[in-house]
Amino acid sequence: MARPKVQEQQRAHLAAAARRAIVTHGLAHVRIRDVAEAAGMSPGTVTYYYRQLDELFQQIYEDAVDRFHRQRAQAMQRQADPAGKLLAAIDAGLPEGQDDELCCLLYEFSPQARRRPGEAALRRGLFDQQAQLYADLLAAGADQGAFALALPAAEAARNLVALEDAYAYHIIAGTSVTRGQARDYLVGYASYATGTDLKRRTPSPRRADEIAGCVADHG
C-alpha cells in the first residue's frame, strides 16, 4: 500500500466514470474527455492518473469479468437447495435491462477477443468459470437426487451459459427477446436438463444491494 489512499480513491472514481463513459459512448468511441466529463474532472487529470488509457480499460475489463462471476457465485450461495441455486444463477446471469452496466461492458469488449490474446483468455476463463458453476451445481443436485440429468452436466452447463450469453445480448441491444422471455426459455431448458419443473418456483429476484454494488464506485 505504497500509494497514498487518496490516489486509490481517485483511480477508483475514474474507473467508475470510465465504465459509464464506455457504456454511453461505446468502447470504440470513448475519448479521454468523455471519461473526464463523467468523472467531473479535467482531461488532464485522467492522464495524470492513467498514463495510458488502455491500462484503465484493461483493468475495467478484468474487474468486470471478475465481478460478473463473483456476483453470480454469491447469488447461488444465498440459496439452500439445488433448484433455488439454479434459478438464482439464471437470474444473476441475465442483465437487469437495457442499461445493465456490467453486461454492457462485457459486450463492448467482446469483439477485441479475436485480436487480443489476453482478452481472449479472459473471455475463455469467464465462460469456463460460469460453466463450471453450473456443472458443479448440476452434479451436486444429481448426487443429492434433486436433479435427474437429461444430458451430461458439462454439456448442459455450457448450453445454459450459451443461452444466457445470447439472450443477454438481445436484452441489452433491445431486439426481439425480452428479459422475461429469456428467463422463461432458460428456466425451461434448465427444467429439461435437470428433469425437474423449475417453473413453478417463485422467482428469486436479484437483491437491491447487489444491483447497487454492481455500478458502485469502489472508492
Next chain:
Amino acid sequence: MARPKVQEQQRAHLAAAARRAIVTHGLAHVRIRDVAEAAGMSPGTVTYYYRQLDELFQQIYEDAVDRFHRQRAQAMQRQADPAGKLLAAIDAGLPEGQDDELCCLLYEFSPQARRRPGEAALRRGLFDQQAQLYADLLAAGADQGAFALALPAAEAARNLVALEDAYAYHIIAGTSVTRGQARDYLVGYASYATGTDLKRRTPSPRRADEIAGCVADHG
C-alpha cells in the same frame, strides 16, 4: 466517347476490401487507409466511391445480415427431408473457423446495436428471420410426422438460434468451445427438441463453392 462506367464493380471490390480490413483491424480501428491498402488503391479512391465511410460500413453490415440469412436458407433448400434441413441449418449457422468473415463481421457490428437504432432493427430482423426459418422447419416436420416437438416450435427455434449465436462467438474468438463441440451441442439440443436422434445422420458440410463465393471479390 466517354469512359465506360465501372462504378458498381469498383464499389463491390472496395466493399470486399473493407470487409477484410474490418476483420483484420476491427471495426473500431479501421481507417480509410486500411481499406485502401486492402483494395490496392489510394485512400482518395476510397472516398471517391464512398463519400462517407459510414455509408460503406452500413452497406457492409446490411449485406452481411442479408447474406447470412440467404446462405442458410439456400443450404436448407438443398436438403429434402426435415432432419436433413435441420442439420444443414445448423451447419450453415456456425462459422467455418476462427476467420469466418461473415460471422466476424456480424460480431464486429454487434456492440453498435445498443446505440444505433437502425442497426438494432437490423440485428433484430436477423434474429427473427433465423428463428422463423427454424420455427417453420420444426412446424413442417411436426406436421409431416418427422418431428415430435418437445416444446413450442417458436421457443425451440429461438433457443437454437441463441445457442448458435453464442457458440459462434466462441469459435471466432478462439475460446473454449470448438466448432465440433458446438455442432454436437446444437445437434443434441435439436434432437431433444424434435424428439429424433439426429446424431446418427451424416453431417452435411457446407459446400466449398459456397464458402468461396461468400468472401469472393466480385471485381
Next chain:
Amino acid sequence: MARPKVQEQQRAHLAAAARRAIVTHGLAHVRIRDVAEAAGMSPGTVTYYYRQLDELFQQIYEDAVDRFHRQRAQAMQRQADPAGKLLAAIDAGLPEGQDDELCCLLYEFSPQARRRPGEAALRRGLFDQQAQLYADLLAAGADQGAFALALPAAEAARNLVALEDAYAYHIIAGTSVTRGQARDYLVGYASYATGTDLKRRTPSPRRADEIAGCVADHG
C-alpha cells in the same frame, strides 16, 4: 479564328454557367463541380476547356465590367434629350433586383481589387468610365442649356456613380434600401445637380431585350 467554332461555343456556354455558379455559391466558394453542374457537363470537361479556373473567372470579370458599361452607354444613346439620357443612365446603373447577375458578379469580385493589381485597375477603369459618361452628359446638357449645374460636372458625376454603387449593393444584398427608394434618391440628387426637376418625367424602364442580353449565353 484558329479555334473551331464549336470550341468557342462551349467556352461561352461554360462562361455563362460559371457566372450562374458564382452568383449562386459566391466567388469564394465556387468549385469546378458547381460550374460543371450549372453547365450540365462533367467536371473533367470544365478543365478541358479552361486549364486554370482563374483564367475563366478573370475573363468573366472583364466581360462583366465591359458589359456593364456598354449596356449603360447604349441605354443612354436610345434617349434623345439630356434629361432622358440621365434617367436612362440611372436606371441602367441600378440592379433589376436581388438576383441581377451582372451586379452580383461585380460585387463578388470587388474584395479582390485590394490584392490583385489587375483587378484594381479594372475596377478603377469601370468607375472612371461610368463617371465620364455622366460627366459628358452633364457638360453637354449644360452646353445645350438643359442643365444648370449646381457643382462641377466631374464631381456631380462621381457622386452619382458612388450613390449608384452603394445603393446597388443594398438592393442585391437585400438590406434596407429598395430599388424604388434608391432610384428616387438618385433622381433627387441628379435633379439638384442639374438644376432640373427630373422627378416629373416618366421613368424609362430598362428594355426587355437588354435584360435578356444581360444574362444571355454568348454562344
Next chain:
Amino acid sequence: MARPKVQEQQRAHLAAAARRAIVTHGLAHVRIRDVAEAAGMSPGTVTYYYRQLDELFQQIYEDAVDRFHRQRAQAMQRQADPAGKLLAAIDAGLPEGQDDELCCLLYEFSPQARRRPGEAALRRGLFDQQAQLYADLLAAGADQGAFALALPAAEAARNLVALEDAYAYHIIAGTSVTRGQARDYLVGYASYATGTDLKRRTPSPRRADEIAGCVADHG
C-alpha cells in the same frame, strides 16, 4: 492549484490575428495556418480556442460592425456644434488609407450578405445605424437653426452614408478616388444638404489614439 484562465485574453489575441490575416489574405482564402502564423501560435491552438473557424469569423464581423458604429458615435460626441459633429462623422466614416483594417474587414464580408441571412441583417443594421446618426444630427441641427435642410433628413442621411460607403471602397481598393477627394465630395454634399458652408471649417482629423485602439491587440 490549477492554471489560471487566460482564455479571454487569448481569444482576443487570436481575433486580432485573424483580422490581420483576413485583411492580408482575403476572407475567401484565409486558412487556419494564416491565423496561427499571424498570432505566433500553432494551428492547433487556434482550434483550441475556436472549435469552428466560422465562429471566429462571425465574431470578428459582429465586432467590426459594432466598433465602426461606436467609433463614429464617439467622434461625434466629442464635437459641440452640429457642423463640427457633421464633419467628425464624415471623417470617422472614411478609411484612414488603403490599409484601414476596420473598413477592409467590412468589405471582405460584404459579398456574403447576399447568401447569409444573418450577415445581411447585420449589414442592414449597420447602414440603418449610420443613417440614423446622420438623420438625428441633421434634425437636431435644423431645430437649433444651424442647418437649413435642402431635403428630408432621412434622405440626406442615407445619401451621406451611401457616398461614404462607395468612396470608402475606392480608398481601400486604391482606385480613382483619394481620401482627400472623397472627403471634399462628402463635405460638399453635406454643405448642400444642410445649407451651410462646411468647407471653411478646419478639418477635425481622427485622433491618433483612436486609430491605434482600432487595430490594437488587446492581449
Next chain:
DNA sequence: CATGAATGAGCATTCATTCAT
C-alpha cells in the same frame, strides 16, 4: 471531343499528450 476514374495535395478538425503553474 468528352468524361469517368483515379490520385494526391491541402485542409479543418479531433484528440492524446506534454507541461507550466
Next chain:
DNA sequence: AATGAATGAATGCTCATTCAT
C-alpha cells in the same frame, strides 16, 4: 494534486488535376 494551455500527430474529407479510354 490538479488543470488549463498548448501542441502536433493522425485522420477524414474536399477538390483540382491528370489520364486512359
